[in-house]
Amino acid sequence: MNRRILLFVLLFAAQLAIPFWLIGSREMTLHFGQRVLFRVEPVDPYDAFRGRYVRFGILENSCETPGATNFLQGEPVVISFTNGKDGFAKVKKVGRNPVGLFWVNGKAGYAQSDNFLTLDYPFDAFYMDEVMAPKAEAALRNNWRRDESLMVNAHIAVRLWRGRAVIENLYLNDMPVMDYLRSQDTNAVPSSKKSVRNKRKDS
């Protein structure tokens, strides 16, 4: 009987350990990590959402890497960054060891040429409320229409700590996505539509 209790306790401890570790490591990253910004673009606008999350691609997704063809697709790599002049992260080096202060464990994409490698980041989705997610999608989708007046600037803030990355927030036109969507809701929608129509007439 005692052995049975022990087995139950061991199993339950293991079951609880996984969520504890998942939460703990993410909280540590959010707390101690370096804050880095990435510009993002929507991935295929018609499949950008699967119900309740925004899928995005990082614009800074390739790097000049001598010997790029030596990396197998999907091979784990360390991606090191510097801060660009515009405040967004720039890939400094891709390799097996980190360089500088902030870096993330990612994966090699495909080699575009002998010395140009695309990158796979360990973050590509932002989970949202099921009501708000489609609205965020609609806002981002405008970026595909090449209509300057409707384009939004999208970027994410990520915390990097010891190679782990946790997304802090998604920003549209420099506002946190939820604030942005709320402001869109309060703005009178018809007037914005009208202005678009006028602009189209002008052109």
Add this chain to the structure above:
Amino acid sequence: MSSRIEKDLEELVKAGVVNEKTAGLVRAYYEEKSKRRGPGFLLIAFSILGSVLLGGGVILLLAHNWEDFGRPLRAFISFLPLVIGQVLALYAGFAKKDSVAWREGTGAFLYLAIGISISLISQTYHISGNLPAFLFTWMLLGLPIGYLLGGLSPIVLFLAGFVGWVVACEDSPRLQPGTAFYWPILLLVLPYALRLWKKERAGFRLPVFLWVFSAALLFTQIFLMDRVLPSYWIPHFAALFSLMLLAGSFPAFRERVLVANPFFALGSLGMIVFLFVLSFKGPWTDISRHSLRSWLDYHHRVDFFQVGNGALVFAGAVFLWIRTAWEKRWADLVWGFGFILIAVFYFVATGTKEKGYEIYLVNLFLLTLGILAIATASRQAKIGLLNFGMLILSGVVGIRFFDEDFSFLTRGLAFIAIGGGFLAFNFIFVRKWKGRK
């Protein structure tokens, strides 16, 4: 005690077939039996269904993603389903130890709660994740519930998760651990199966387990066959169906009704359907182009899982076939012969230019199985098997009549020969029978 038996008893007493004393004994027997059976299947089924629905409802509620709760509160809530599930499971495992309904229900809920917790955390921290790894963790944390609580539902959920994991692994082959762990993971349920076999062979849980296990095995094997080597499915499926069929025809299984013996049901049905497919020319054409040899010539590497998995299934079938021969069960031996026949054809066909003799022999083998089924059925008076045999025979005859893979001449001669054979057999049989009279 059911009212039908009560009614029959009254009638039998009235007719004087059974006296009052015997009727009393019969009543006592059935009352005792119904007591021993406990609350019954329905209660257990409802408790599992209820738990699964409850778990599913929680998943849907949490998927709404309650932005307003803030991160710390959501992190805390992530633990709730898991802790509630654990408390319930403890209660069922110790205080309600004798209630199958409790153990099955709480086991199912706790199993689902693990997945709920992990995915809720993924949502809160935007972990886009790795589906195979997620399913893998979930499966390994969930399976021991079945062993500790003794419930079947976590085992069934594990097998469902296993199918999902195999599909997810194939979908993103670069995200390993991957299917190299296929057999070790699948066989984790083996001790549970042995426990069921030893302790409740007559119970309803064993057939349910066997069906779910067979379905998971068949589905994943079929799914994995799509990989790398075209045409390798021919010897592999033959071995897989033979393996199931031979396993299901051991006396301990054979004495069960067909519904409780999915190995035999799926194995024999699968084998027949498969042989019908192979009785056409299509699958055999271009085999040498798709064979292992030419694959190695082009790619200089093998998919170790595919070849290893195939070899394992084949070795298992060979082992069971030898056991069957050892026990002198000749009819089963013929039924299980398919995989050897097909394997030989396959390896000969990969080396030579096709001559098309395979389909003749496959047809002959199908005819043999059909006649064998009818013969066995008439000896053991099994009407279902008789129909199965007739179905095989009429299938072969019907399909071949219209099959343009064979010339009119071949078909005509074969039909006449087989028809003549049947008539001759009948003639001899009837004369012998009359002679014996």
